[in-house]
Amino acid sequence: MGVVRRLQARRRYRRMAKALAELDRLDEAQGLGAPLSALPSARPPRPKRRFRLDATVGVALTVVAVFLVLSALRPAPEPAEPVPAESTSLVLPADASDSRILPAVIPGVTGAHAFLATRPDGSAVGFDPCRPIHYVVNPAGMPDGGLEIVRDAVKEVEKATGLAFTEDGVTSEPLIESREPLQPHRYGDRWAPVLVGWATEKEYPLLSADVAGIAGPIPYAPAGPISEYYVSGQVALDSEWFAEAVTHPDGDAAARGVVMHELGHVVGLDHVEEGWEVMNGSSDAVEFGPGDLEGLAAVGSGGCRR
């Protein structure tokens, strides 16, 4: 069993569903910190010791729509609850464009894929391709080289979806299960950017012993289900698992694969049964497969939300 399989053999699927908390909750004012480029990126040489997984350093890749409530193993996708329609002032961010930022992707391959949610017309719910997907990183608990792993994974998702990502910097926003989609004190008058962060199981209990990551999007439906699209999301990564993974020579690829899998959820993909796809919940795949690519192109192919 190769390291990747070791790392990912115990992926497990979860999905949460929970009503989003009220908008505009006031909290301690905290702005963005230093740009990500200010973070140390050099990684010390990794010892060539044998990587070992034990019961406390689990690996399951888990999907959830963020802020959604945990249910059973591999349940059928549940419709996420959109943000209330009162937030109409957020329908059109200042950096929204009249047209796609990046060209739509023609995957050229077909394969198994599934969407977390579809609209009544059958189209996949996804992000607006005519505005950037902003993301921030909370470096607390980040492993050596973690920023490069995230950036590489983002690059892969951007390439496969045709959705443009914008790195906004670091944040001190902690991972919480009921993340606020609007945090004007922290991010200004806009949707909170996608949050990527690390935590231990103690800090973020959903990262239980066999869970290496939990992620999902935040939906918004200003005019009912047909208008639903994603405006933000969250990726919670198990800091102990990542710290261990990156000490292994093959660990970076596995770690990147975990982040790719979780970002796949953020942009709207669900699990599939085919083990060669990254979006399989127990696969050792670290590069997107044909089904992943077809699905990612589909969730990135929507029209401008204006």
Ligand SMILES: [Zn+2]
């Ligand atoms: Zn998953």
